[in-house]
Amino acid sequence: MNAPDTPFSAPPLPAALLDALRTDFAERCSTALAVREQHGRDESIFDVPPPQAVVFAETEAEVARVVMLCASHRVPVIPYGAGSSLEGHLLAVRGGISLDVSRMSRILRIDAEDLTVTVQPGVTRKALNEALRHEGLFFPIDPGADASLGGMAATRASGTNAVRYGTMRENVLALRFVAANGDIVRTGSRAKKSSAGYDLTRLVIGSEGTLGVITELTVKVHPLPEALSAAVCFFPSIDAAVRTAMQVIQIGVPIARCELLDTNAIKAVNAHDKLGLKEAPMLLMEFHGSEAGVAEQAAVVQDVAAEFGGEAFEWATTPEARTRLWTARHHAYLSGLQMRPGCRAITTDTCVPISRLAENINASIAEVEAAGLPYFVVGHVGDGNFHMAYLLDPADPQELATAERLSAQMVARAIAMEGTCTGEHGIGLHKQGFLLDETGEEAVAVMRAVKAALDPAGIMNPGKIFAG
Amino acid sequence: MNAPDTPFSAPPLPAALLDALRTDFAERCSTALAVREQHGRDESIFDVPPPQAVVFAETEAEVARVVMLCASHRVPVIPYGAGSSLEGHLLAVRGGISLDVSRMSRILRIDAEDLTVTVQPGVTRKALNEALRHEGLFFPIDPGADASLGGMAATRASGTNAVRYGTMRENVLALRFVAANGDIVRTGSRAKKSSAGYDLTRLVIGSEGTLGVITELTVKVHPLPEALSAAVCFFPSIDAAVRTAMQVIQIGVPIARCELLDTNAIKAVNAHDKLGLKEAPMLLMEFHGSEAGVAEQAAVVQDVAAEFGGEAFEWATTPEARTRLWTARHHAYLSGLQMRPGCRAITTDTCVPISRLAENINASIAEVEAAGLPYFVVGHVGDGNFHMAYLLDPADPQELATAERLSAQMVARAIAMEGTCTGEHGIGLHKQGFLLDETGEEAVAVMRAVKAALDPAGIMNPGKIFAG
Numbered sequence: 001m002n003a004p005d006t007p008f009s010a011p012p013l014p015a016a017l018l019d020a021l022r023t024d025f026a027e028r029c030s031t032a033l034a035v036r037e038q039h040g041r042d043e044s045i046f047d048v049p050p051p052q053a054v055v056f057a058e059t060e061a062e063v064a065r066v067v068m069l070c071a072s073h074r075v076p077v078i079p080y081g082a083g084s085s086l087e088g089h090l091l092a093v094r095g096g097i098s099l100d101v102s103r104m105s106r107i108l109r110i111d112a113e114d115l116t117v118t119v120q121p122g123v124t125r126k127a128l129n130e131a132l133r134h135e136g137l138f139f140p141i142d143p144g145a146d147a148s149l150g151g152m153a154a155t156r157a158s159g160t161n162a163v164r165y166g167t168m169r170e171n172v173l174a175l176r177f178v179a180a181n182g183d184i185v186r187t188g189s190r191a192k193k194s195s196a197g198y199d200l201t202r203l204v205i206g207s208e209g210t211l212g213v214i215t216e217l218t219v220k221v222h223p224l225p226e227a228l229s230a231a232v233c234f235f236p237s238i239d240a241a242v243r244t245a246m247q248v249i250q251i252g253v254p255i256a257r258c259e260l261l262d263t264n265a266i267k268a269v270n271a272h273d274k275l276g277l278k279e280a281p282m283l284l285m286e287f288h289g290s291e292a293g294v295a296e297q298a299a300v301v302q303d304v305a306a307e308f309g310g311e312a313f314e315w316a317t318t319p320e321a322r323t324r325l326w327t328a329r330h331h332a333y334l335s336g337l338q339m340r341p342g343c344r345a346i347t348t349d350t351c352v353p354i355s356r357l358a359e360n361i362n363a364s365i366a367e368v369e370a371a372g373l374p375y376f377v378v379g380h381v382g383d384g385n386f387h388m389a390y391l392l393d394p395a396d397p398q399e400l401a402t403a404e405r406l407s408a409q410m411v412a413r414a415i416a417m418e419g420t421c422t423g424e425h426g427i428g429l430h431k432q433g434f435l436l437d438e439t440g441e442e443a444v445a446v447m448r449a450v451k452a453a454l455d456p457a458g459i460m461n462p463g464k465i466f467a468g
Numbered sequence: 469m470n471a472p473d474t475p476f477s478a479p480p481l482p483a484a485l486l487d488a489l490r491t492d493f494a495e496r497c498s499t500a501l502a503v504r505e506q507h508g509r510d511e512s513i514f515d516v517p518p519p520q521a522v523v524f525a526e527t528e529a530e531v532a533r534v535v536m537l538c539a540s541h542r543v544p545v546i547p548y549g550a551g552s553s554l555e556g557h558l559l560a561v562r563g564g565i566s567l568d569v570s571r572m573s574r575i576l577r578i579d580a581e582d583l584t585v586t587v588q589p590g591v592t593r594k595a596l597n598e599a600l601r602h603e604g605l606f607f608p609i610d611p612g613a614d615a616s617l618g619g620m621a622a623t624r625a626s627g628t629n630a631v632r633y634g635t636m637r638e639n640v641l642a643l644r645f646v647a648a649n650g651d652i653v654r655t656g657s658r659a660k661k662s663s664a665g666y667d668l669t670r671l672v673i674g675s676e677g678t679l680g681v682i683t684e685l686t687v688k689v690h691p692l693p694e695a696l697s698a699a700v701c702f703f704p705s706i707d708a709a710v711r712t713a714m715q716v717i718q719i720g721v722p723i724a725r726c727e728l729l730d731t732n733a734i735k736a737v738n739a740h741d742k743l744g745l746k747e748a749p750m751l752l753m754e755f756h757g758s759e760a761g762v763a764e765q766a767a768v769v770q771d772v773a774a775e776f777g778g779e780a781f782e783w784a785t786t787p788e789a790r791t792r793l794w795t796a797r798h799h800a801y802l803s804g805l806q807m808r809p810g811c812r813a814i815t816t817d818t819c820v821p822i823s824r825l826a827e828n829i830n831a832s833i834a835e836v837e838a839a840g841l842p843y844f845v846v847g848h849v850g851d852g853n854f855h856m857a858y859l860l861d862p863a864d865p866q867e868l869a870t871a872e873r874l875s876a877q878m879v880a881r882a883i884a885m886e887g888t889c890t891g892e893h894g895i896g897l898h899k900q901g902f903l904l905d906e907t908g909e910e911a912v913a914v915m916r917a918v919k920a921a922l923d924p925a926g927i928m929n930p931g932k933i934f935a936g
Contacts, residue, residue: 202670252691453921
């Protein structure tokens with residue numbers, strides 16, 4: 001699929017820029033095709049020429065050096081973390097340098113008493129949790145991939161724990177970033193709250209690399225709960241499962257995770273992870289708290305589920321059983337892709353007010369069934385957010401067109417329901433039209449004005465969020 | 469006290485502007501001195517000439533009309549809600565129009581199933597909670613004053629419930645605001661989370677009226693807890709009380725409110741509200757949850773308090789007793805002022821990582837005791853935030869100078885502790901130097917660039933957050 005503003009043929013990199021990068025970074029500046037191609041592809045379906053060079057930065061000063069060199073030559077800079085974005089965020093649609101910060105992967109400080117940690121942007125969520133476990137702490141944000149914290153901030157990521165612990169928006173206290181002019185900007189502090197001026201932390205979170213390169217993050221972490229239990233419950237219909245989730249939220253149960261898998265997704269994880277789960281719509285839930293609190297929450301949720309025909313819970317009582325279930329959930333996307341070998345996927349990401357969720361999912365399933373495309377559904381239903389993956393034959397442009405039509409219908413419906421075209425994946429290349437539909441020209445004009453003010457030459461990941 | 473960039477003498481309002489406003493707003497455009505003076509004064513200690521006119525807007529379209537008229541004449545617009553800000557936010561340091569939105573006080577929608585409400589900016593927190601009570605819901609953000617929601621968003625307010633429910637930053641889902649060019653901008657949606665472009669909602673929250681006039685807010689509300697209990701506990705020292713709060717947070721108790729009053733504050737509320745509380749450092753706490761959950765939390769906290777010499781809890785078991793205690797807490801500021809009749813107060817607002825809180829409070833008390841100024845302390849200690857009010861004789865410039873010196877020392881210490889100069893009051897006129905100290909020139913330069921991009925003529929509440 002062509003990206004929105006391709007075909008575009010970038011002029012060759014200025015020789016002076018490449019010379020300077022090679023002088024400073026030696027073998028950490030690469031123009032090898034394999035390296036460039038690896039940095040020019042994400043989980044999206046776009047085909048775009050790779051970046052013209054890749055630079056591996058190891059310090060904040062090096063990030064600033066690359067940005068300043070590129071600024072002086074007006075060459076684009078595309079920050080690169082784990083490469084797991086879904087909407088074309090890291091594609092070099094205007095050419096330029098992929099600035100890989102994955103080697104900036106040190107956990108700088110764990111302040112257990114304050115429930116904060118400070119990390120470099122290349123630290124991944126799994127590496128962070130591995131380090132935190134020994135402290136009795138965890139970091140809750142868990143997009144499916146083992147994404148980097150810098151990338152997760154840049155796309156305002158969330159995942160399965162957001163229903164209780166919030167998203168990157170709520171869990172980042174402070175940042176350092178390199179602005180387009182090379183300035184190193186500090187935002188926020190380690191204080192839990194602040195009214196000190198514009199919220200630059202939140203401005204950078206979700207800005208998809210278009211305002212600067214994140215070089216450090218201080219995030220909130222949470223005490224590992226005293227008690228933790230996971231359960232699965234199977235329902236006669238998707239509708240029943242979603243209505244259960246809706247009611248659990250509405251009555252205020254502090255459920256920690258509340259995930260939907262449809263029958264197709266169950267089949268996929270059964271095949272991939274040999275789980276033997278009943279092939280019916282399922283909620284996968286987790287409860288965090290004291291022993292008594294967890295039992296109480298679970299009892300309330302069981303009552304609600306029973307009202308909607310949910311079968312008796314199956315408990316995952318051992319850590320191993322829990323890990324197995326949640327690993328399956330995190331594999332659902334890749335497992336689902338394997339249901340149609342060789343396919344590519346378009347994954348939707350609408351999020352609506354919880355009262356409209358069942359209606360949105362039901363209508364979306366009716367539409368995809370009518371269209372006859374293979375699909376599966378997973379959802380962070382406690383947040384009103386779900387993903388439908390359309391599994392496409394890459395050789396059949398008609399399937400792609402059908403998926404794009406279904407996706408556009410779903411987004412239009414979500415917006416009409418006062419929801420959003422993207423709960424957690426971001427705009428990237430794919431959803432620029434939807435962003436306009438959702439928030440209007442006036443708001444996008446404000447975004448453009450902010451971008452132009454902070455990056456007048458337009459070198460920071462240009463062409464993302466909005467063309468221009 | 470002179471404001472930072474006074475003396476300033478605003479040119480007279482252009483006659484054409486005044487004529488247009490009078491034509492459109494008739495008696496809702498006032499140049500009466502009493503009205504102007506009432507709109508030119510807040511809870512801060514600055515003496516500034518009042519705004520040159522006051523316009524009472526009743527609709528979003530009227531707000532846009534005022535902004536466009538003022539833009540065409542390059543006259544400042546100062547949004548006005550309840551007038552309860554503390555740092556000079558609404559003072560007319562460059563002259564101009566006070567745009568009073570307090571009559572935009574309709575609750576537009578209560579979406580109980582989604583736990584959201586949509587309000588006009590002049591709705592106050594008490595009016596909102598009055599309306600929500602019948603729905604079994606509440607809105608948690610509670611600055612001391614009965615502030616307007618528009619103003620609370622503009623200053624990123626919080627209050628006593630923030631330790632559990634967050635601040636305006638976490639509780640606003642969507643906004644409408646009139647930008648400096650008269651555009652009506654929509655931000656966010658009713659979805660609980662979104663990755664759709666720059667977070668303009670959070671950019672406006674805390675911007676103190678410098679980027680536009682908020683005309684509508686959609687906020688999260690919360691189910692009234694099934695069970696709720698309040699307790700007071702007295703300690704042998706401030707240090708013991710604060711260390712109790714620190715440990716309660718560190719072990720992850722989901723306490724809903726955790727407020728410190730020092731002996732001076734207790735004396736004040738005893739005198740004002742005839743409470744008969746023991747005159748010793750006190751924690752006032754509240755627990756929200758199920759019956760069993762509340763009992764469990766309280767038991768844990770009692771154990772922690774006992775370790776630090778806290779005397780056995782006194783429970784406020786009836787709603788009346790709870791209301792009496794919390795009303796006293798909300799009156800603490802005004803009660804405190806009455807301890808020195810005729811005084812004016814400077815109130816500090818530092819917030820630090822919780823592990824540094826005891827040290828910060830202890831040092832601050834040692835300094836004020838050494839200086840001999842009358843003071844009292846109240847604190848949202850669960851958040852690491854506390855307020856020290858210095859009670860000053862307005863006729864004695866030496867006292868003011870002493871208070872400013874103590875305040876500056878406290879802020880410098882909070883910043884050295886990786887905290888903030890303001891947890892919830894904002895920058896306004898008073899803390900512009902502290903903002904620079906805290907976040908650095910690079911970050912303030914970014915804020916200025918954003919301001920210049922969105923308000924190139926500098927008409928939106930000029931001179932606040934940063935001069936210029």
